[in-house]
Amino acid sequence: AADTLRFDTAFDRGWPDFCDPIPDGLCDTDCYVHMRKVYDYLIQRDGLKMQKFNVGAVNQVAMRRNAAEYPSFSVANITGNGKILRRDGSVRDLYAGLHDAKRLNENGMSLGLLVKYGPFSFYSAGDFSDTPRLLDCTRLNVEAELAKELDPVDVAKVNHHGHHSMPTELVAALRARVWTACVWDQLHMTADTLEHLSDRTAYPDPRLIAPGVFSPLRRFEDAGRDYLRDIAPESFDAGHVVLNVAPGGKTYSIIYVTADDESMRVTGAYDFASRATCKI
DSSP: OOOTOOOOOOEEEEETTOOOOOOGSOOOHHHEEEEEEHHHHHHHHHHHHEEEEOOTTTTSSSSSSOGGOTTTEEEEEEEEETTEEEETSSSEEEETTTSSSOOOOGGGGEEEEEEEEEEEEEEEOOOOOOOOOOOSSSBBOHHHHHTOOOOOSSEEOOGGGGOOOHHHHHHHHHOOOOOOOOOOOOSSSHHHHHHHHOOOOTTOSSSSEEOOOOOHHHHHHHHTTTGGBBGGGGGGGGGGEEEEEOOTEEEEEEEEESSSSSOOOEEEEEEOOOOSSSSS
């Protein structure tokens, strides 16, 4: 990918020394060494600019063209390095006192974003999920803690590609009209995650679950499960999920395009009004 793609700027949770929050001498550094080689190569070849992802920042990830024409567009950095952005603007370290290689999970270090455009909002936090054992031997669900700091959104990308993630607390907080997971593994979007996403006790509103693929084997194994009613049938044939937000952010669409070839043939489309512009 590094040989064919071109980027002007890259954000990394650990740049430049990869010692936050774990000093690199305390953990396996093979991954960090590899990524540093990739970055150094792209810096030399393309002039890539590197930035450390700053939790709490707004518009560190910013529009590059005509930003002044979109004053309602913003990107907030809400998770990174085990820290989360709180409602009051402060940053909480969920792993305080646990900064050693045996207690940290890379998933909990994931970068998270909240994108807003007019009334539209979108949540994405990578693999953000973990249940670290605290010093008193209890476990902390980092997703449930993040849920306390979030308001409802229109579209949410499912954490950890739907693999044993998205506890009820987070589902109830986000209340997404659309849940998407862009993965290609039939073991992902596991049954427990789908049950959380479809749970009407978390919130009663209608919802669409839009994975990239939901295989025949899964449909056979999961036959009779309530969550099947919410899954986009276009995913049964596999496809790419495209989110398109209309100018102004008042409406948006979820579009499936074929993955059989590069024709971009549309196999299904769903239109929605953004949460802040419709009655719920």
